[in-house]
Amino acid sequence: MAFDIEKIRADFPILKRTVNTYPLVYLDNAATSQKPQQVIDSIVGYYSNYNANIHRGVHSLSQEATDAYEMARQKIQKHFNAAHAHEIIFTPGTTHGINLIANGFSSLLKKGDEIIVSALEHHSNIVPWQMLCEKTGAQLKVIPMNEEGTLVMSAYKELLSERTKLVFVNHISNALGTINPIEEIIQLAHEVNAAVLIDGAQSCSHIKPDLQELDVDFYVTSAHKMCGPTGIGMLYLKEEWGKKLPPYQGGGEMIAEVTFEKTTYAEMPHKFEAGTPNISGGIAFGAAIDYLNTIGFKAIEAHENALLNYATEALLAIEGLKIYGTGTAKTSVISFNIEGVHPYDMGTILDKLGIAVRTGHHCAQPIMEFYKIPGTVRASFAFYNTLEEVDRLVAGVKKAKMMLS
Incomplete structure (x- = not known):
């Protein structure tokens, strides 16, 4: 089937809800994915x-x-x-x-x-x-x-x-x-x-x-x-x-x-x-x-790579932001911190804006010890996410940075 993002999103009831008066942007897919109506x-x-x-x-x-x-x-x-x-x-x-x-x-x-x-x-x-x-x-x-x-x-x-x-x-x-x-x-x-x-x-x-x-x-x-x-x-x-x-x-x-x-x-x-x-x-x-x-894994991979590349470029344009995990072979996960901002505080403000991300050590404490950090903000994308949602994330990070710096 053709990759129709709006048709795909319509299959997921939870994507229609709001959080703190904002349309939900769900970027915690590495923790658990959302479920289509068919499931x-x-x-x-x-x-x-x-x-x-x-x-x-x-x-x-x-x-x-x-x-x-x-x-x-x-x-x-x-x-x-x-x-x-x-x-x-x-x-x-x-x-x-x-x-x-x-x-x-x-x-x-x-x-x-x-x-x-x-x-x-x-x-x-x-x-x-x-x-x-x-x-x-x-x-x-x-x-x-x-x-x-x-x-x-x-x-x-x-x-x-x-x-x-x-x-x-x-x-x-x-x-x-x-x-x-x-x-x-x-x-x-x-x-x-x-x-x-x-x-x-x-x-x-x-x-x-x-x-x-x-x-x-x-x-x-x-x-x-x-x-x-x-x-x-x-x-x-x-x-x-x-x-x-x-x-x-x-x-x-x-x-x-x-x-x-x-x-x-x-x-x-x-x-x-x-x-x-x-x-x-x-x-x-x-x-x-x-x-x-039914969607097809080639289509899923192509869409998620587009999200990853778009989000990586946009987030790196924010002064003081560092991404952890920069190898050439990676999937649609971005772990990042902003200098002087605790990841938990960043995640809390993003939630107030309706954006769900994961913060902390992600049950991978040895990785955080390697980088000498308490944890990261992790945005993990799925095939039902959109470029517009990436824009919401970037705008939210900028707003949180301004409030917390």
């Missing part, structure tokens, strides 16, 4: 028409719900080009998927093994590995970053060795918008027989990863960053690893047979999906995938 309708439709538990009932409602839920899994498989639908594990979100893998490796690592993460990680891709190292005696290594907010790949190559068992890197930095060279990261890790997990929470709303082409072992993301609901996400678990790793949780659905003497586990994906899942969330995740593909 909202899919949730209402489930609860209104065929609400039932799945995989367990012979009655019609249960079968309808099961079919819709498993169809969503197949949509996600096709979208990410996984080899098998059973390699798609539904999770409550990215953080859960990361912890599932960390828990699984707790029985595979030993003292002297090494895990590599990057300096650009979200806390959810740091803390689980620290906990894993404390439990197993493995050692955590960190790929350093430079002033541009990109990874020092020469240092990564030096960190890799036969002791490296796992490499975990985000696809895109939530704090800076930097797109990491995951193709090279995966290839180099596999050369030393290390497994790789990519955190795709920030990437999947902007680009369409091909998991087979990447040859990645694990890939995680959250639906709520992709116009879907909160509380649902996806772990891609390459089949060979799904057979090796133990279940993360025990309970219903993940079993083959239970006696008081012994329990045997179900095959993928159910082995890793204990209990009643977020059924409506899974179905809505599929609806969000359909919606994004």
